Structure formats: C-alpha cells, structure tokens
Amino acid sequence: MCTDDIVFLLPGEPAVEGDGVRRWLDNFPAINAMASDIDRVEGAGHLACVRGWVRMTLEVSGQQLAFDGKYTDLFRKQPDGTWRYALVMWNSNNQV
Helix, strand or coil, X not given: CXXXXXXXXXXXXXXXXXXXXXXXXXXXXXXXXXXXXXXXXXXXXXXXXXXXXXXXXXEECCEEEEEEEEEEEEEEECCCCCEEEEEXXXXXXXXX
C-alpha cells in the first residue's frame, strides 16, 4: 500500500519515514470502529492528493477514545500502474 519512502506526518509527533512506519503502525492502538470518506481528489501525472475526514474509536490503556479528524494523503503512481501512499498526514478537529 505504501512506497518505500513513505512519510507519516503525525499530530504531536516527529515525522516517521520508510521502515519506521511499520514499527509505528505495529504500536498504534486497537481501532474498534472507524468511518472515513474522501472529500476531494486532485492529481496530475504521477501524483494525486486526497483529502477527507476520519472518525475512529481507539482502545488506549483499556479506555475507549473517540477521534474526530481530517487527513490529506499523497499518492504516487508506480511503474506497474498502481497508486501507493507516499505521504500520510492527519490531525484532530478537537482542541487539545
């Protein structure tokens, strides 16, 4: 799903790149419910940008945590014609 040089730009954390993304995802809290949608897609050539919203219920230390946010993802077209995530960025709609 991701390019080898994938970058995650995370809320409140340093950027995570390449192989570090797998380790980061392995430690992500359990997602008990999730809904998302795409608001806009734009692209040219081998790049496409997708913007949308996401709502999740995460389990953190035995507690249910609701997340309401938005995301922007950049996809890069691969030589085989597939589109893969090259950049993932999201944040919360709630003030911390």
